[in-house]
Amino acid sequence: MEETKKLISTLENVQLQVWSQKPPRRRQAVVLMGRHLVSDNEVQLYQQVLQQMDYQVQMSRYADASSILRTNQGVSGWSLLLCLSSAESSCLRRVSSSHLQHHQMVNLIPGLLKAFSDAGGGLCHFFMHLHLTGSDLPMKPHSCGSTNQKLQIPQDSQSLVGASPPSLVAMVNVYILVTSVRPLTSFLHDTSVVTTSRELRGQLIKLRNFLLQQLGPTNSHQALGQVKKVIGEVLQVAASTDEKQQTLNRCVSCYQLLTFTLLFSGSITPVVIQVDTDVTFSSLSEDTFDREITRDLVLEDVLRFMLTSHAHLSTRTGGRQYGGCRGIHAVCVSDEEFLLLLQFQHQMNMPSAFQLLYPSTSSSGPPSVSDFLVQISRFYDLQRNGSDRADETASSSQHGAEVRSSCVDPHLRQIYTSPPLSLTPPFRPWVKEYRAEMTFETVMIRIRPEPINSACRVHLDEHRGPRMANYPVSLGNSRISILVTDDTEPEPVLLTIYTIHVSRESRPSLPMFGYHVTCSFVQDCGLLVQPGQPCGLQPFSRSQGPLQICGSGHVPGRWVVPCLSCSDNRTCDWREVAWQPDDCYHQLVDRPLLQDCMTDRKVLFIGDSTNRGMMYFLMERVNSSLEDWGKAHDTLVYKNLNRGRTLVAYSYYPQFWLEKDQRPTFRQALLQLLHRSQPLENSNLTVLVVGGVQWLNTNHLKTVREVLDRESLSNILVVVKSLGMGFHLPVDGIKSLSLREVQDLYRKNNNIITTAKHHGYEVEKYWSSRSPDNKPFTTNRTRSTRPGLGLSSHSAVQDTDQETRSSPPAYHVRGPVNQVYSEILLSRLCHRTRN
Numbered sequence: 001m002e003e004t005k006k007l008i009s010t011l012e013n014v015q016l017q018v019w020s021q022k023p024p025r026r027r028q029a030v031v032l033m034g035r036h037l038v039s040d041n042e043v044q045l046y047q048q049v050l051q052q053m054d055y056q057v058q059m060s061r062y063a064d065a066s067s068i069l070r071t072n073q074g075v076s077g078w079s080l081l082l083c084l085s086s087a088e089s090s091c092l093r094r095v096s097s098s099h100l101q102h103h104q105m106v107n108l109i110p111g112l113l114k115a116f117s118d119a120g121g122g123l124c125h126f127f128m129h130l131h132l133t134g135s136d137l138p139m140k141p142h143s144c145g146s147t148n149q150k151l152q153i154p155q156d157s158q159s160l161v162g163a164s165p166p167s168l169v170a171m172v173n174v175y176i177l178v179t180s181v182r183p184l185t186s187f188l189h190d191t192s193v194v195t196t197s198r199e200l201r202g203q204l205i206k207l208r209n210f211l212l213q214q215l216g217p218t219n220s221h222q223a224l225g226q227v228k229k230v231i232g233e234v235l236q237v238a239a240s241t242d243e244k245q246q247t248l249n250r251c252v253s254c255y256q257l258l259t260f261t262l263l264f265s266g267s268i269t270p271v272v273i274q275v276d277t278d279v280t281f282s283s284l285s286e287d288t289f290d291r292e293i294t295r296d297l298v299l300e301d302v303l304r305f306m307l308t309s310h311a312h313l314s315t316r317t318g319g320r321q322y323g324g325c326r327g328i329h330a331v332c333v334s335d336e337e338f339l340l341l342l343q344f345q346h347q348m349n350m351p352s353a354f355q356l357l358y359p360s361t362s363s364s365g366p367p368s369v370s371d372f373l374v375q376i377s378r379f380y381d382l383q384r385n386g387s388d389r390a391d392e393t394a395s396s397s398q399h400g401a402e403v404r405s406s407c408v409d410p411h412l413r414q415i416y417t418s419p420p421l422s423l424t425p426p427f428r429p430w431v432k433e434y435r436a437e438m439t440f441e442t443v444m445i446r447i448r449p450e451p452i453n454s455a456c457r458v459h460l461d462e463h464r465g466p467r468m469a470n471y472p473v474s475l476g477n478s479r480i481s482i483l484v485t486d487d488t489e490p491e492p493v494l495l496t497i498y499t500i501h502v503s504r505e506s507r508p509s510l511p512m513f514g515y516h517v518t519c520s521f522v523q524d525c526g527l528l529v530q531p532g533q534p535c536g537l538q539p540f541s542r543s544q545g546p547l548q549i550c551g552s553g554h555v556p557g558r559w560v561v562p563c564l565s566c567s568d569n570r571t572c573d574w575r576e577v578a579w580q581p582d583d584c585y586h587q588l589v590d591r592p593l594l595q596d597c598m599t600d601r602k603v604l605f606i607g608d609s610t611n612r613g614m615m616y617f618l619m620e621r622v623n624s625s626l627e628d629w630g631k632a633h634d635t636l637v638y639k640n641l642n643r644g645r646t647l648v649a650y651s652y653y654p655q656f657w658l659e660k661d662q663r664p665t666f667r668q669a670l671l672q673l674l675h676r677s678q679p680l681e682n683s684n685l686t687v688l689v690v691g692g693v694q695w696l697n698t699n700h701l702k703t704v705r706e707v708l709d710r711e712s713l714s715n716i717l718v719v720v721k722s723l724g725m726g727f728h729l730p731v732d733g734i735k736s737l738s739l740r741e742v743q744d745l746y747r748k749n750n751n752i753i754t755t756a757k758h759h760g761y762e763v764e765k766y767w768s769s770r771s772p773d774n775k776p777f778t779t780n781r782t783r784s785t786r787p788g789l790g791l792s793s794h795s796a797v798q799d800t801d802q803e804t805r806s807s808p809p810a811y812h813v814r815g816p817v818n819q820v821y822s823e824i825l826l827s828r829l830c831h832r833t834r835n
Helices: 002-019 041-052 085-096 110-115 125-129 207-240 290-317 335-348 369-396 591-598 609-623 666-676 698-710 739-758 797-804 816-829
Strands: 028-032 056-060 080-083 169-180 185-195 203-206 256-265 271-276 354-358 412-418 433-438 444-451 457-460 469-472 476-486 493-504 517-521 557-563 578-581 602-607 635-641 646-652 686-691 717-721 762-764
Touching: 002 335, 002 369, 028 041, 028 085, 041 056, 041 290, 041 412, 080 085, 085 110, 110 125, 110 207, 110 256, 169 207, 169 290, 169 335, 185 207, 185 290, 203 207, 207 256, 207 271, 207 354, 256 290, 290 335, 290 412, 335 369, 412 476, 412 493, 444 457, 444 476, 591 609, 591 816, 602 609, 602 666, 609 635, 609 646, 609 686, 609 717, 609 816, 635 666, 646 666, 666 698, 686 698, 698 717, 698 739, 717 739, 717 816, 739 762, 762 816
Parallel strands: 028 056, 028 080, 433 493, 602 646, 602 686, 686 717, 717 762
Antiparallel strands: 169 185, 169 256, 185 203, 185 354, 256 271, 412 444, 444 469, 457 476, 476 493, 517 557, 557 578, 635 646
């Protein structure tokens, strides 16, 4: 131990000398993107971390396109070269043809890339140079390349996490960082992805914790040692096969990140069944962005682990000899080896997610550089173990009191979206406002912001909103708010707000034309909800007889739209799309009648965002303006409508983002809505609107009846909103359905309508299987509605504009789909006198 302390003291003194020198220039980094876009998260991650570490960053596609690499500066002008996977070939050519200096670092080691390349049929290239069989190494020979991706997991009799199986049966991905080939030096990242026959979707867990859960303290320690031993043996053999081809121009500061897939088959000693020369997370969920998030975390850990020491040492050495044969503790070390010792000591002294994998034991012969590495590692391990024991003692002295970390850095690490959003400006944690443009064809975006500090919480749109959501995107401009909060208090404390202003292109539409035919459609041919009904555009002929006012809100109907030809939907003027019941029409209620109809009434909405949109539409129609708006996911009560003569309340259900055991039941949500809206009159002056997308079933209607009877409200007017257009889309909190499931859901919807009528409730039936690609529509000017068409997105615009010209509303409800079923609701509420 004393000898080790002297060694570390020597290294620290040299580091102090190096750091006291002023760097000769600002370090330059070149990032070769290949086929990646500048907006890709991986590219942005590199750029962000490098700028934080004071690198001057140049982005190029390939080496030949980089001005720094093409000129005479190609050898000495840059300090760091990062090559993304699609630029590896270009990068290898540059590295192989250059005499790299000690201060130049590259994120690949050519010898290892070649050793673990596919020599054909998945055979690892280094096996071709060995007289080995599969039994000589703890590794399958055919473990390299994309041809070996169908990995089978043995069947086991126990579940993966939390159980105590008699033997360990699992497939584990671990991530290995090789920082030197001569001497071989490698590190193991603490992240692992575990898969079993019972859990085919990978689970992200620290390797040490997984082994401890499965095997207990003693056996898990042995298993971790076996993992290091197996991987170390494979790396030794792979590195040794390339020694003859290594020349003096080898890359001293290169590093290589590898993914090893290990198979445990009842033993604590695994077998290597796959090696990737990149970081892969194929078994993690893509829907929840777990792949991208974990990849970015590992890549950032690697950058900081390698560059923190490199930044301090490489550019300040200036080519000075700190090793040579003056010797360290009677061992002659080269300049390269001494630089490795300096970097290694700095890495072991800094907190990181890496632990030493190889070398792990000292040699029995004369001292070597590898022996020094082991001594340094053990020295810092003893320091950490002592610190960990002190932490455990301090923790136990708190008598089991729960310690909750607070959010100390309320910023986002990244914003993950699908499809990827190109943000302007590019994402940076300290920038709070962004803009993004989307094509017309994009109707949905999935978003998950990720905080820097795991103690921070992220909510979308409001304090208790979800951390991840599917957003239907409106045409024109819309906004996504991201709130970073500290949830350690009883009420979340808002710390930071990020805002994304999204602009979606309008639908390509033909100009107004004189000659046209009227076409109709019930369902899209790509989604036949009713196989026996026609699909696609059909010629529409209106009934010649006089139409009556519809006596119900659930009468069948269809969309109608003017087109040049019903055989080509590209010739249609989708700005004029309207909803037409088959044999009647829904009367449009003008504002004076609506205000009189709503006097002394209380309208209560319970359901998801479709009902919330109806509530806001009602508020704007009654008041002629809308002064408040939000994507609320709780209970709202508005008492200032219609000059204080109308109350509107809303309760969001179901609260899908909460854990199932924490979600309020439908009964609880309904009771809370009723109690917040008191006093209520047991007559049709009280209206309850119930509706949802996929969650609503006949049991909910039974609950409504039971609750209203118990609360002495059995005579109020209940309106049930059934499925609407686009009910098959993967909106947030709703399972994405197959065609057969959509058809089953439609049949269940018919049962809901039958049950609602049985209870004497009003039913608003309005549906279509057509994707609502023209759903959000800005009604910002008065336009004439074509004769012969039904409720359209422009039906109520003129009335609104006349009364609000001098005082435009703060908010305006948009969207023909929402407007049509909202107008049907109003026509049913006000189709006759309230008595």
